[in-house]
Amino acid sequence: MKKFVIIAIFNILLIKNSFALIEIDITRGNLDPLPIAISPLHVDIKSESYENIKIKNLGEDISKIIENNFRATGLFDPLKKEAFVQKPDIAHLKPRFEDWRLIKAQALVTGKILTVDGKLKVEFRLWDLAAAKEMTALAFTTTPSNWRRVAHIISDKIYERLTGEEGYFDTRIIYVAESGPKNQRIKKLAIMDQDGANTKYLTLGNELVLTPRFNPTNQMVTYMSYFRNMPRVYLLDIETGTQEVVGNFPGMTFAPRFSPDGKKIVMSFAKDGNSDIYTMDLDSRVVERITDHSSIDTSPSFSPDGKFIAFNSDRSGLQQIYVMRSDGSGVKRITFGNGIYGTPVWSPRGDLIAFTKMRKGRFYIGVMRIDGSGERLLTENYYQEAPSWSPNGRVLVFYRETKSGSKGEGFSAKLWSIDITGYNERRLKTESDASDPSWSSLLSK
Amino acid sequence: MLRSLIYSITFHSVLVLLTVLSLPFMLRQPIDLPPIVSVELIQITDKTSIPFAPKARKIIEETKKKEEERLVSEQAPPAAKAKEKPDRIPLPNEKKDEKKLVKKKQNPEEIKPQIRQASEFEKKEIIDTNQIAALIDKAKEEEAVKQKTNDKITQSSKKNSFATGLTLSQEDALRAQIFGCWSVPLGLPYDEDLLVRIKLKLKKDGTIIKSEILDHQRMNKPGQKFYKVLAESALRAVRLCQPLKVPPTGYDKWKDLQLNFNPTEMLKG
Numbered sequence: 259m260k261k262f263v264i265i266a267i268f269n270i271l272l273i274k275n276s277f278a279l280i281e282i283d284i285t286r287g288n289l290d291p292l293p294i295a296i297s298p299l300h301v302d303i304k305s306e307s308y309e310n311i312k313i314k315n316l317g318e319d320i321s322k323i324i325e326n327n328f329r330a331t332g333l334f335d336p337l338k339k340e341a342f343v344q345k346p347d348i349a350h351l352k353p354r355f356e357d358w359r360l361i362k363a364q365a366l367v368t369g370k371i372l373t374v375d376g377k378l379k380v381e382f383r384l385w386d387l388a389a390a391k392e393m394t395a396l397a398f399t400t401t402p403s404n405w406r407r408v409a410h411i412i413s414d415k416i417y418e419r420l421t422g423e424e425g426y427f428d429t430r431i432i433y434v435a436e437s438g439p440k441n442q443r444i445k446k447l448a449i450m451d452q453d454g455a456n457t458k459y460l461t462l463g464n465e466l467v468l469t470p471r472f473n474p475t476n477q478m479v480t481y482m483s484y485f486r487n488m489p490r491v492y493l494l495d496i497e498t499g500t501q502e503v504v505g506n507f508p509g510m511t512f513a514p515r516f517s518p519d520g521k522k523i524v525m526s527f528a529k530d531g532n533s534d535i536y537t538m539d540l541d542s543r544v545v546e547r548i549t550d551h552s553s554i555d556t557s558p559s560f561s562p563d564g565k566f567i568a569f570n571s572d573r574s575g576l577q578q579i580y581v582m583r584s585d586g587s588g589v590k591r592i593t594f595g596n597g598i599y600g601t602p603v604w605s606p607r608g609d610l611i612a613f614t615k616m617r618k619g620r621f622y623i624g625v626m627r628i629d630g631s632g633e634r635l636l637t638e639n640y641y642q643e644a645p646s647w648s649p650n651g652r653v654l655v656f657y658r659e660t661k662s663g664s665k666g667e668g669f670s671a672k673l674w675s676i677d678i679t680g681y682n683e684r685r686l687k688t689e690s691d692a693s694d695p696s697w698s699s700l701l702s703k
Numbered sequence: 704m705l706r707s708l709i710y711s712i713t714f715h716s717v718l719v720l721l722t723v724l725s726l727p728f729m730l731r732q733p734i735d736l737p738p739i740v741s742v743e744l745i746q747i748t749d750k751t752s753i754p755f756a757p758k759a760r761k762i763i764e765e766t767k768k769k770e771e772e773r774l775v776s777e778q779a780p781p782a783a784k785a786k787e788k789p790d791r792i793p794l795p796n797e798k799k800d801e802k803k804l805v806k807k808k809q810n811p812e813e814i815k816p817q818i819r820q821a822s823e824f825e826k827k828e829i830i831d832t833n834q835i836a837a838l839i840d841k842a843k844e845e846e847a848v849k850q851k852t853n854d855k856i857t858q859s860s861k862k863n864s865f866a867t868g869l870t871l872s873q874e875d876a877l878r879a880q881i882f883g884c885w886s887v888p889l890g891l892p893y894d895e896d897l898l899v900r901i902k903l904k905l906k907k908d909g910t911i912i913k914s915e916i917l918d919h920q921r922m923n924k925p926g927q928k929f930y931k932v933l934a935e936s937a938l939r940a941v942r943l944c945q946p947l948k949v950p951p952t953g954y955d956k957w958k959d960l961q962l963n964f965n966p967t968e969m970l971k972g
Binding site (some may be wrong): 278279280281282283284285286288289290291305333364386388389393420421422423467650652680 | 956957965
């Protein structure tokens with residue numbers, strides 16, 4: 259009995275001291291850019307230069323490219339190198355985490371450059387400073403002239419590891435480079451890295467070119483140019499430089515775009531004031547009519563699964579955006595807002611459609627869900643259009659024309675990018691005026 | 704017989720009437736008032752009258768010093784004054800300056816104010832939620848201290864403390880602190896089940912002895928890349944927040960704590 263009483267008292271005491279586990283729900287966080295320290299890569303090479311590339315400086319240069327890429331995302335805040343507390347070679351072996359935490363960094367990138375049999379070997383490590391552990395470590399071997407791409411690939415890997423989504427740095431943008439006065443504008447096809455480096459011109463500028471678009475392998479480009487004074491859709495192989503007219507249409511063809519598998523081109527064909535949407539199979543050259551309506555149907559864009567096509571049409575009076583199955587059935591209007599909608603582009607993720615909207619003389623770039631709901635206007639200006647998605651579906655690139663000169667008599671066209679949240683609007687560097695950008699998919703995929 | 708029947712009916716009907724009238728009152732839920740957010744109002748004139756001219760500032764600083772010295776001689780502790788500064792809430796002017804700097808940093812060469820157009824979302828950005836969170840955070844902290852001294856528990860917090868062992872304001876202070884430390888990875892999909900539960904073992908001062916992700920085996924499964932990123936960001940937040948703002952008493956109640964990180968609301972934004 260005594261024993262029982264003691265046990266009972268003991269139990270009661272235990273009950274008094276034990277509590278249910280406290281649970282707290284954290285449903286919000288901050289959207290401040292993540293502070294990241296990108297240490298210059300340590301160069302472990304005796305030779306000063308190799309194939310006209312100053313190997314000695316590559317460590318600094320690569321870290322600078324990574325830094326610029328990250329700053330451009332708006333999601334990261336690369337810290338100033340002056341505040342760095344450890345030499346690159348020692349940091350790459352084992353960082354002193356507490357010292358790096360002192361400068362408020364949450365992640366650290368270190369790296370090393372070597373040459374192996376005349377090739378460049380670049381390795382990097384990403385460190386989680388709060389957890390004091392390595393998050394990822396990779397090494398890339400390549401020809402030394404490829405060092406910029408290595409920097410972009412490293413940026414992609416770090417971005418993917420820290421955000422969970424694919425990066426978009428090892429990509430290129432094709433656009434129309436413009437020069438000269440408005441009535442005698444010279445338009446050339448140009449291609450550059452997404453950070454504005456390595457610009458190359460693909461056409462001479464004798465003919466007007468418009469709306470270039472990449473195919474999924476980034477090897478081919480389709481665009482509109484003039485053939486015997488008639489606007490026609492062209493196909494260009496970037497590597498070989500060969501180009502050809504697509505299809506044998508008895509009228510003008512325009513607004514071309516590849517299907518997601520790269521096997522078809524979808525475009526508009528206009529005759530007698532009526533334009534409809536057509537596809538052409540690139541292997542068999544079979545042309546298929548997709549829409550058959552007396553209205554103007556144009557700007558077709560495939561969904562990433564290839565099952566649907568978004569396009570704009572004025573069949574209801576004002577120009578609006580429609581979605582249909584890729585065989586032309588089940589046409590459904592998805593925009594009902596005030597204003598004119600155009601240039602729908604399906605996101606590579608498949609969840610959103612980007613568009614241009616015109617209302618009361620202003621131009622907006624926006625996104626909406628694929629059923630037309632949840633319209634969000636990201637940016638507004640005097641004239642801007644032609645959005646194109648980054649391969650991860652997070653950023654849009656578009657072009658904007660602004661008046662220039664003291665009286666606004668001139669104008670200039672530039673490329674701009676904006677995050678789908680509507681933040682982080684920034685201008686892309688181009689050598690000349692630029693319009694009609696198209697973002698490639700990841701080159702290293 | 705009839706009489707007793709009448710009595711019975713009368714008494715029964717009285718009982719029914721009483722029940723109808725009184726029971727709803729008894730059943731009524733206690734009014735669940737939302738927690739009171741106390742916001743500290745600052746005399747703006749005290750701070751904004753400082754001119755920006757360096758000369759004037761010097762003079763003001765000098766006079767301030769003098770005042771401080773005088774105060775010291777009158778036995779006021781100068782340490783308390785010095786302490787106040789870092790906690791000071793930024794003034795609207797200062798906030799604007801900060802914003803500008805950030806923009807410059809993001810786009811060093813180009814963005815001219817006349818070209819640049821603020822989107823609808825950017826306009827909203829002017830209300831800095833972090834600052835508000837910090838304000839509420841601070842307010843809650845004070846509230847917690849006040850409640851301790853007064854030992855008065857409001858209806859809602861009483862209910863809460865019964866359920867969790869922390870008062871609502873204590874819980875909110877902790878939550879607000881972690882809100883500030885957690886950099887949400889924005890690339891995550893909003894339509895996936897992403898809930899990271901972290902169990903913490905705490906010291907009395909709020910530092911972490913042990914942190915454990917409850918379903919950590921999911922982190923290394925293939926196809927759970929997003930979960931891994933989220934779990935890591937949550938762990939980072941907890942570690943950065945150390946020491947956690949825990950109440951000064953009741954260590955036994957909160958020495959083990961579970962935090963459920965759920966970004967769905969933010970990602971849907």
